[in-house]
Amino acid sequence: MAEPAAQTAFAEEAMTHLDTLYRGALRLTHDPDQAQDLVQEAYLRALRYQHSYQAGTNMKAWLFAIMRNLFWDRFKGSRKEDVSLDDLGEFVLFEKLRDEGARPEADVLDKIAASEVVSAVDKLPPLHREVVLLVDVEGFSYKDAADTLGVPIGTVMSRLHRARQQLQKSLYDYAVESGIVRPGGMKQVPQT
Amino acid sequence: MRCEECSDKLDRYVDRELNDTEALQVQLHLEGCPDCMDHYEFEAHLKRLVKHSCDCDTAPKAFREKLRQILS
Ligand SMILES: [Zn+2]
Numbered sequence: 001m002a003e004p005a006a007q008t009a010f011a012e013e014a015m016t017h018l019d020t021l022y023r024g025a026l027r028l029t030h031d032p033d034q035a036q037d038l039v040q041e042a043y044l045r046a047l048r049y050q051h052s053y054q055a056g057t058n059m060k061a062w063l064f065a066i067m068r069n070l071f072w073d074r075f076k077g078s079r080k081e082d083v084s085l086d087d088l089g090e091f092v093l094f095e096k097l098r099d100e101g102a103r104p105e106a107d108v109l110d111k112i113a114a115s116e117v118v119s120a121v122d123k124l125p126p127l128h129r130e131v132v133l134l135v136d137v138e139g140f141s142y143k144d145a146a147d148t149l150g151v152p153i154g155t156v157m158s159r160l161h162r163a164r165q166q167l168q169k170s171l172y173d174y175a176v177e178s179g180i181v182r183p184g185g186m187k188q189v190p191q192t
Numbered sequence: 193m194r195c196e197e198c199s200d201k202l203d204r205y206v207d208r209e210l211n212d213t214e215a216l217q218v219q220l221h222l223e224g225c226p227d228c229m230d231h232y233e234f235e236a237h238l239k240r241l242v243k244h245s246c247d248c249d250t251a252p253k254a255f256r257e258k259l260r261q262i263l264s
Contacts, residue, residue: 011263022251036255043259094234106237117245136239137246142209
C-alpha cells in the first residue's frame with residue numbers, strides 16, 4: 001500500500017483528468033448516470049492499481065484506458081465485436097461542398113450547431129467513436145491513442161480515417177436536410 | 193509535392209503527426225497552392241469544431257465532490 005501522502009498526491013493528480021474521463025464515458029454510454037458509475041469505478045480501480053502506474057508517464061492515457069476497458073467489459077461484453085461502418089467509398093466533405101459550389105466551404109461548418117456535431121459523433125460505432133474522442137477531442141497523439149486502446153498505430157489511423165469520413169457524411173446529410181446545403185442548387189444554370 | 197500527395201498527408205498534418213521534413217514539405221506546398229490550403233483550413237476548422245462541440249461536457253460539480261470524498 002502506498003504512503004498516505006503519496007496516495008493523496010496520486011488521487012489529486014488523477015482528479016485533474018476527471019473532465020476528460022467523464023466526457024469520454026458520457027460519449028461512450030450516452031447516459032450521465034452510467035457515465036458517473038463508470039468513472040467512479042475507474043477511479044477506484046486506478047487507486048487500487050496505482051502501483052502499476054509509472055510516475056512521469058501519461059496518467060490521462062492510463063486512466064482513460066482503465067475507463068474504456070471497464071466500458072467494454074460492462075456494457076459490451078469482453079468481446080469487442082467490431083461494428084463495421086457502411087462502406088462509403090471515399091467521402092470528403094470539403095470536395096463534396098466544393099463540387100456543389102458552396103464557397104467558402106468552411107461557411108457551412110459555421111452553420112452547424114454543436115449539438116449536431118455531438119450527435120454525429122454519437123452515431124459512430126464505439127470503436128470508431130473512441131478514436132475521435134481521444135485524437136480530436138482530447139488531443140492525444142496517435143501513439144498515446146494506440147497505447148490507450150491497446151492497438152497498433154496503423155489501426156488508430158485507419159479507424160480515424162473511417163470515423164472522419166462517416167462523421168463528414170453525417171454532417172453533410174444534416175446540412176442537406178436542414179437546408180444549409182442544397183445539392184446542385186448552387187450550380188449556375190447554363191444560359192441558353 | 194503534388195496535390196494528391198498533399199491530400200494524402202493532410203490528416204496527419206492537421207493532427208501534427210508528420211515528421212519535421214514531411215511537415216515542411218506539406219507547408220511549402222500549401223503556401224503555393226490555394227486549393228490545398230482551403231482544404232487544409234477546412235479540415236483544421238472541422239477538427240476544432242468537433243473538439244469544441246464535445247468539450248462543453250464537464251463532470252457535474254456534485255459528482256466531482258462525491259468522488260473527492262471517496263478517494264480521500
Ligand atoms: Zn495542391
